[in-house]
Amino acid sequence: MDDTNQINEKDKKPVESTHKIGIYLWIWGLLFVLSFFSYMVDWYQFQGMLRWSLILFFMFAKAGLIMAFFMHLFWERYALVNVLLWPMTAIACFVFLMAAEFEYTLFSRMFYFFVGGGA
């Protein structure tokens, strides 16, 4: 049997049963801070591209921290991580398709409201 992909007996480390409590408290604190900042985006009424990019930044930062550390994906095997994350590209494609679709729907609504469909 080909054992090249298996770790040799001598390389085995004693299994670390849990992660240190500090990492959880850090992530917990960071989530509060990031949530506070994203609330501040609304509090100070930032508008336009600044508002949208800040909202997206804080959203992805929070989602990443929750998935990586609270859901343990950072320590998880690649097989599981890849099975979970690749399907997300399908969602991203769907978002772009529907974004193009709503632009077109809005355009055609405005066009027929103001220009009219009659010849």
Added chain:
Amino acid sequence: MSDPKIDGFELKPGFRGMASDTGSDQTMFKGVHWGKAMMWIFLLSDTFVFSCFLIAYMKGRGSTPVEWPNPSEVFALEAFGVPVPLLLIALMTFVLITSSGTMALAVKYGYEKNRKMCGWLVLATAVGGLTFVGMQAYEWSKLIHEGVRPWENPFGAAQFGSFFFMITGFHGTHVSIGVIFLFIYAYKVFAGHYENGGKRGWFTTMKGDYVEIEILGLYWHFVDLVWVFIFAFFYLW
């Protein structure tokens, strides 16, 4: 803990380990508890459901020529006579993140076989979830009193109500189901169902193990994760 080592199933890190995990003629996710793998697959499918709701919302909001209601005014709450924008939503976010943190610690203490700490933290998570559901019920009844319906509302585009009730309602259902299970599992931890080799579960001959708390934790963190996206896209955008 997140990757329990079972004899003969040690994998090399990175893509090499992934290749030997997926490419062999055995099972995938070798050494991972089946319940954990299935919970991840369920959460992936749930991700698609919530994505469809949020994408439908994006499409609905983007394609209407009518002014969209301003969420920071619609969801404002009076505090000491002053309207504070999104106050209730900020509190709900705070409560949900708090409960997510207690859940993460419950998983940690579960794997350390610290029955008392694990049980109290699961119970605290359940109470946090219950508080969230209560606040959401208040939010719903307030908006319904103000005349928000799935087909009309006094603030702007008529689609607002249907997306609001659909998205927050589906999320609230998830939280409610999570709360029920958190109370059940708090009882199971306190009753010692995972101690001394574990007690037999419902409708199964398999013995319980603290990995069940991690599986429950995955679900609960997912609920928090979905709220992060709802908070960003529905309440802040």
